[in-house]
Amino acid sequence: MNLRESTRHFDDRNVRTANGQAGSRHRTCGESLVTLLEIYGVQYVFGIPGVHTVELYRGLARSSIRHVTPRHEQGAGFMADGYARVTGKPGVCFIITGPGMTNIATAMAQAHADSIPMLVISSVNARSELGSGDGRLHELPSQREVFNGLGAFSHTLLDAADLPQVLARAFAVFESARPRPVHIEIPLDVIVSPAGVIEASCAVRAAKPAAHPAALAAAAELLAEARRPLILAGGGAADAAAELRELAERLQAPVALTTNAKGLLPSGQPLLIGSTQSLPHTRAMIREADVVLAVGTELGETDYDVVFDGGFAIAGKLIRIDIDAQQLMRNVRPDVAIVSDAREALSELSTRLHERPVRPAATDWGAARVAAVRAANLAGYDAAMRSQQRLIDTIVGTLPGVVIAGDSTSPVYAGNFLHDAPAPRSWFNSSTGYGTLGYGLPAAIGAKLAAPRRPVVCLIGDGGLQFTLPELASAVEARVPVIVLVWNNFGYGEIRKYMAQRDITPVGVDIYTPDFAALAKAFGCEAARVDDPRTLEAELRRAASRDVPTVIEVREADWFARVPS
Known part of the structure; x- marks a missing residue:
């Protein structure tokens, strides 16, 4: 209309x-x-x-x-x-x-x-x-x-x-x-x-707020003189990918993305640090930055301190861009505060920096430093995380344009660190922010309705799936052929490990796990079980060709045995 x-x-x-x-x-x-x-x-x-x-x-x-x-x-x-x-x-x-x-x-x-x-x-x-x-x-x-x-x-x-x-x-x-x-x-x-x-x-539509010229001028001056500029981008910048990339490349500024900002810089972009703000090597790099531009991000715990040690810090000058004036003053107070839509502000900053000389970045900064930090982070990942990365890489490599809607489950936690999404709005989950269980399946249904021509995968654990398992019937009824990839560790595996690390006898985490294939078929879905990348790729291709949902079960112990790293 x-x-x-x-x-x-x-x-x-x-x-x-x-x-x-x-x-x-x-x-x-x-x-x-x-x-x-x-x-x-x-x-x-x-x-x-x-x-x-x-x-x-x-x-x-x-x-x-x-x-x-x-x-x-x-x-x-x-x-x-x-x-x-x-x-x-x-x-x-x-x-x-x-x-x-x-x-x-x-x-x-x-x-x-x-x-x-x-x-x-x-x-x-x-x-x-x-x-x-x-x-x-x-x-x-x-x-x-x-x-x-x-x-x-x-x-x-x-x-x-x-x-x-x-x-x-x-x-x-x-x-x-x-x-x-x-x-x-x-x-x-x-x-x-x-x-x-x-x-x-x-249906009157309100315009997005634009930045105040004085705040833009102050930010541009800081960025133009920076020798070690760095950008922290969050989900509030989800529609500003082109503007963010242009500014980062002009400044040779490394970029760290929150989980909800994944894809703003594509995988392989030399300035992309990833989503590792909670890891020591990335944190050290952020502390060395003389000017940090934080755009569309809360600077909150579930993106910057998932290890809960209070170790994230910004030592240089801080510029914050946010559409919410109050959020600008939470967590880390800025030296320059810009109340604006992210795309508008980034575009204006780029224009101002094109109109004035920009001091070159330090020789030990930019892409070379990013490569060193990424290599150091990668060396610190254990075999389980590397194995789970293979799972995610197989999904992305098999299904071009895939949207992955995740739950609070082990492969999602690994992917939040390791996965660099190819485009914005293609990787999201409930393990940040409020951190609920059961989100992945219904969220994937909504995502598939939003993008019917793109493959959509729900990445969920056996415990989380049991929160919202009946929504398989909704997907069948609505003719939404989502692919449900169940990481089955027969219980609340992450909480089980957490209890063991604290010398607490595990209680309540070893729950009864049903036959997911039988349940899927009872709901009118197709089902399969895989335990290695080759069979996963084959089942993903079959699932993508169907007009009904497909449930693919991956048993953690079997996958780890066949995909050690």
Whole structure:
């Protein structure tokens, strides 16, 4: 639908009855919501219909929006998250009052931690019943208070006439601020109330913020004089790959990427350090930098201190670029703070540096130093990590353009250090930020819907898969042929090792593991088991040619025995 059709009206005359004849009833708020979502370009809604949300579905069947039904509201949230990470657009969910919302809370928290746009639209009890404590169906004392801390904001729509304004606020967050989940709850009596006329011009888009000239001038001066410049880039720069690369090459500045920024510099780029900010050799290099440019990154623990020793430090001058003014002052305070969209700021910095002389980088800096640091890091990896790298390399080498949606599992942890993604938005997982389990499968479903022509692999452990295993049925039903690669170490292997390292007798980690192949086939999927790169490559090729999901099991002990390093 063309957003420029500002004179187009959606009113009661567009309402039709079940037999297709024009109806006389008023267009409801629920129907108008669907129309507005179409105007904003929403293609998918993830949700499980319930008695409190059926009126949101009244206009859905005749819309262009496709509905996908997960088997749990947490799955809806993770699907929306995976869709958003691939497209950069918000994933949208329809969720019932009470238990539906508490079920999706974990997914909202993961999206909040990783700055992922997600629109959660829920029902809530009627206006006259809010906060009554009468024990009504699905009643929470205050649903909005519960979820206000899990997103940019939570809003109760008390008047249908306010719907366009509230949606405009939500999309302003998604498109021109730090993206986070937004929750809009609609009381049951408001969902069915008349909504009146809606114009396409209601979808007003806010521009992204641009940097202040004085801050840009100060940053450009520092960078131009730097002898050992270095760049730290995070997921906030995901759409600024070209600008980041141009600036890095002009300055000969090494670049370290967070997990959510992988692919901003492609594998093999000489200035790419990787995602090893928690390792000693990379940390030493960062401390030696005389000017550090941090763009779109929190400088948070799960990207810079996963060893939890407090050893990450910046000794030189620090320039920070972030769309969130408050985040600029968290963790490490900058010498120059630039509130801006990453692409806008990097482009402006490049322009300024082209207009003035730039001091050459030190002779022992740049690509040569990066190569030495990468070699030192590589020498420190154990056989297990090298073996798991072979697993990831096989996936990427076999399936060009693959998107890998990971869970909290051992090969993903290894890949966060070792894997250099070929492009942005092609490697993401739940092991950073909030760090939940069960994310990988539903997130992969959302990613495949977002990029139907690209292969999508869910990389997940046997424990994590059991959190959201029923979503295999959702994938079959929605005709989403994801490839689920299960790393099976028969329990919570990483926690088992963690307990042993601390001389704690392992308890609760050796869980019962089902027959994944039999379960996969029962859900309508194909299944296989592999234990070396050659057979994995063959099964990946078969899986990529199918129109149903495929579950491929890799047993850790067998893989390590056949792929020692």
